[in-house]
Amino acid sequence: MLVIKDLQASIEDKQILKGINLTVKPGEVHAIMGPNGSGKSTLSAVLTGNPAYTVTGGSVEFYGKDLLALSPEDRAHEGLFLSFQYPVEIPGVSMVNFMRTALNEKRKYFGQEPLSAADFLKLMREKRSIVQLDNKLASRAVNEGFSGGEKKRNEIFQMAMLEPKLSILDETDSGLDIDALRIVASGVNTLKSKDNATIVITHYQRLLDYIKPDFVHVLYKGRIVMSAGPELALELEEKGYDWIKEQVDSQQ
Amino acid sequence: MKENEKPEKGNQIIEEAAQAEYKYGFVTDIETEVIPKGLDEDVVRRISALKGEPEWLLEFRLKAYRHWLTLKAPTWGHVHVPEIDFQDISYYAAPRKKTAGEKKEIDPELKKTFDKLGIPLEEQLRLSGMAVDAVMDSVSVKTTYRERLAELGVIFCSMSEAVKDYPDLVRKYLGKVVPYTDNFYAALNSAVFSDGSFVYIPKGVRCPMELSTYFRINAAQTGQFERTLIVADDDAYVSYLEGCTAPMRDENQLHAAIVEIIVEDRAEVKYSTVQNWYPGDKDGKGGIYNLVTKRGLCRGDHSKLSWTQVETGSAITWKYPSCVLKGDHSVGEFYSVALTNNWQEADTGTKMIHLGKNSTSTIVSKGISAGHSQNSYRGMVKIAPKATGCRNFTQCDSLLLSDTSGAHTFPVIEVGNDTSVVEHEATTSKINEDQIFYCNQRGIATEDAVGLIVNGYAKEVMAKLPMEFAVEAQKLLSISLEGSVG
Numbered sequence: 001m002l003v004i005k006d007l008q009a010s011i012e013d014k015q016i017l018k019g020i021n022l023t024v025k026p027g028e029v030h031a032i033m034g035p036n037g038s039g040k041s042t043l044s045a046v047l048t049g050n051p052a053y054t055v056t057g058g059s060v061e062f063y064g065k066d067l068l069a070l071s072p073e074d075r076a077h078e079g080l081f082l083s084f085q086y087p088v089e090i091p092g093v094s095m096v097n098f099m100r101t102a103l104n105e106k107r108k109y110f111g112q113e114p115l116s117a118a119d120f121l122k123l124m125r126e127k128r129s130i131v132q133l134d135n136k137l138a139s140r141a142v143n144e145g146f147s148g149g150e151k152k153r154n155e156i157f158q159m160a161m162l163e164p165k166l167s168i169l170d171e172t173d174s175g176l177d178i179d180a181l182r183i184v185a186s187g188v189n190t191l192k193s194k195d196n197a198t199i200v201i202t203h204y205q206r207l208l209d210y211i212k213p214d215f216v217h218v219l220y221k222g223r224i225v226m227s228a229g230p231e232l233a234l235e236l237e238e239k240g241y242d243w244i245k246e247q248v249d250s251q252q
Numbered sequence: 253m254k255e256n257e258k259p260e261k262g263n264q265i266i267e268e269a270a271q272a273e274y275k276y277g278f279v280t281d282i283e284t285e286v287i288p289k290g291l292d293e294d295v296v297r298r299i300s301a302l303k304g305e306p307e308w309l310l311e312f313r314l315k316a317y318r319h320w321l322t323l324k325a326p327t328w329g330h331v332h333v334p335e336i337d338f339q340d341i342s343y344y345a346a347p348r349k350k351t352a353g354e355k356k357e358i359d360p361e362l363k364k365t366f367d368k369l370g371i372p373l374e375e376q377l378r379l380s381g382m383a384v385d386a387v388m389d390s391v392s393v394k395t396t397y398r399e400r401l402a403e404l405g406v407i408f409c410s411m412s413e414a415v416k417d418y419p420d421l422v423r424k425y426l427g428k429v430v431p432y433t434d435n436f437y438a439a440l441n442s443a444v445f446s447d448g449s450f451v452y453i454p455k456g457v458r459c460p461m462e463l464s465t466y467f468r469i470n471a472a473q474t475g476q477f478e479r480t481l482i483v484a485d486d487d488a489y490v491s492y493l494e495g496c497t498a499p500m501r502d503e504n505q506l507h508a509a510i511v512e513i514i515v516e517d518r519a520e521v522k523y524s525t526v527q528n529w530y531p532g533d534k535d536g537k538g539g540i541y542n543l544v545t546k547r548g549l550c551r552g553d554h555s556k557l558s559w560t561q562v563e564t565g566s567a568i569t570w571k572y573p574s575c576v577l578k579g580d581h582s583v584g585e586f587y588s589v590a591l592t593n594n595w596q597e598a599d600t601g602t603k604m605i606h607l608g609k610n611s612t613s614t615i616v617s618k619g620i621s622a623g624h625s626q627n628s629y630r631g632m633v634k635i636a637p638k639a640t641g642c643r644n645f646t647q648c649d650s651l652l653l654s655d656t657s658g659a660h661t662f663p664v665i666e667v668g669n670d671t672s673v674v675e676h677e678a679t680t681s682k683i684n685e686d687q688i689f690y691c692n693q694r695g696i697a698t699e700d701a702v703g704l705i706v707n708g709y710a711k712e713v714m715a716k717l718p719m720e721f722a723v724e725a726q727k728l729l730s731i732s733l734e735g736s737v738g
Binding site for chain 2: 087106
């Protein structure tokens with residue numbers, strides 16, 4: 001579904017991604033790990049079309065379409081979802097209103113009628129239970145006054161509502177206690193199917209105990225420098241990143 | 253199910269917002285009786301004569317006119333009102349009535365206009381639960397539900413009719429809250445006011461429906477000077493709505509209204525405005541000058557007056573709906589959203605004058621500036637030495653949507669005793685790019701995202717509007733932001 005070729009991107013003239021190659025197929029879970037500043041979050045921002053970043057080279061195909069040519073909202077409609085590392089608060093905009101707008105925009109994109117109020121609320125109830133999100137949270141303003149854990153659960157709730165084909169979880173485990181981590185992970189696992197795929201961006205093995213990856217990639221200095229099976233994550237947990245850094249730096 | 257319907261409306265609003273510009277900019281082709289341009293004593297006399305007014309009212313007008321001649325237009329506002337040639341305005345325009353026999357029937361052209369504006373003029377639309385007084389140019393066209401309200405003793409009619417039918421009441425209250433000596437535009441209005449609404453709620457009556465006035469300027473080169481007077485007697489309650497639109501015209505038009513409200517013991521008045529006068533085009537050409545004096549007197553103990561305004565229109569807005577809190581334990585409230593775009597200028601806010609003991613006031617002002625517009629909050633909280641135990645809370649927020657717009661606040665606080673407490677909070681913010689991208693990532697395009705965020709920002713005030721109005725106001729906010737996102 002996703003084919004990234006030699007993707008290069010910069011922010012404020014600083015080159016961050018220096019040639020990423022990655023292919024994701026339906027049903028797969030890819031973990032992207034790496035030390036701080038290696039470009040993990042930049043990759044998620046560039047894929048979703050964050051205007052703060054400039055693509056300077058390479059290509060991204062999403063189900064055969066040129067992803068980079070689409071607006072951020074059209075990428076979302078096409079089935080790309082980002083669970084933000086730091087979900088923003090939007091004061092005064094209720095989750096109900098926000099989600100309903102988002103969902104109906106997607107339906108409009110595909111030429112469907114908006115969902116009726118009753119159907120929408122039913123859907124919300126259903127999806128909320130996946131991440132045990134309290135009804136009260138759903139009626140509050142988007143992320144406003146949510147705890148760290150609630151914000152992350154709210155991200156997965158939105159993912160459940162929008163049923164994306166490819167979800168990118170950007171450090172969804174950061175700031176979560178073990179209970180919240182379990183809830184979030186079980187939500188992600190519930191939503192997993194043979195038709196959709198997940199990219200998990202994380203520092204730590206911890207989350208991967210709950211969301212089992214098929215592939216683990218190490219990102220360092222804007223490139224994927226190592227790819228292997230789930231055992232790589234365990235090895236990184238044990239040995240850290242230094243040995244990879246040394247290996248890469250010595251090659252340069 | 254009420255709850256469930258809200259989001260649906262929210263979406264519909266945004267969709268509509270994506271299309272419309274100023275959709276009330278049409279002109280109705282209707283025969284209009286306009287008196288020639290210019291202003292002198294004869295014109296004042298002629299207006300009074302056309303309306304068949306009693307002598308005392310003519311005297312009131314003439315005194316106001318003579319006083320006006322001694323005044324100069326105020327220049328302290330953070331707005332640029334060009335010098336207005338008051339001799340180049342027609343002070344009276346009325347849709348011409350056919351013949352005396354047809355008087356009860358409303359002109360079909362006129363009815364079409366108000367239908368376009370979505371105003372329920374016909375009584376069979378009773379289900380909408382709103383009584384409407386519609387003012388086109390200078391004259392009140394029709395007041396619905398008058399009979400039904402009369403059963404309760406509620407008087408809701410045009411000012412002209414009130415002068416004829418309830419002269420004592422009008423004479424007792426007219427000019428008592430806003431005397432003609434108050435300011436330049438108040439003096440002008442007092443001299444030439446044409447029509448407006450009159451409301452009287454008798455003792456102990458809770459008005460069972462929202463009363464509503466719709467103002468429309470149709471004729472070219474006229475000014476609109478309407479005058480509204482609302483009296484809530486002891487233990488009465490009324491919620492009053494005011495809406496306004498005007499055709500798109502290249503020249504500027506003047507709107508200088510007065511609203512006076514009197515609230516007696518334990519009575520309550522809610523006054524809501526959705527102001528959508530034509531704001532001028534993208535280059536600042538045309539538009540209404542909205543120079544209005546609105547003031548309420550909470551005369552009774554435990555009386556309450558609440559102003560809620562959503563201001564999106566007018567080239568220039570200059571208005572300060574205020575409360576004089578004379579009664580002990582009286583309550584004044586001011587909730588405002590003022591949105592300016594393109595080259596609009598707004599200088600708006602309130603005065604809370606605490607004269608009664610233990611009186612309280614709340615001010616929540618939300619300014620939104622886009623394009624090259626200038627948006628100012630000007631407020632005064634004054635607590636008299638004898639008014640002990642008073643409280644005021646003021647929250648004054650500004651949201652900037654462009655680098656070329658301005659947000660300003662001019663608060664004045666005077667506290668005359670040490671048992672009163674005044675709090676003032678102010679913030680200025682910009683829409684954050686992260687918020688917009690968050691919406692984008694969820695499939696919401698930037699223009700819609702800004703509409704959502706702005707409506708969220710204004711929510712506290714919107715929540716104070718009656719439901720029907722809130723929906724319209726939300727739409728307006730989104731529509732008024734058209735093209736403000738680069």
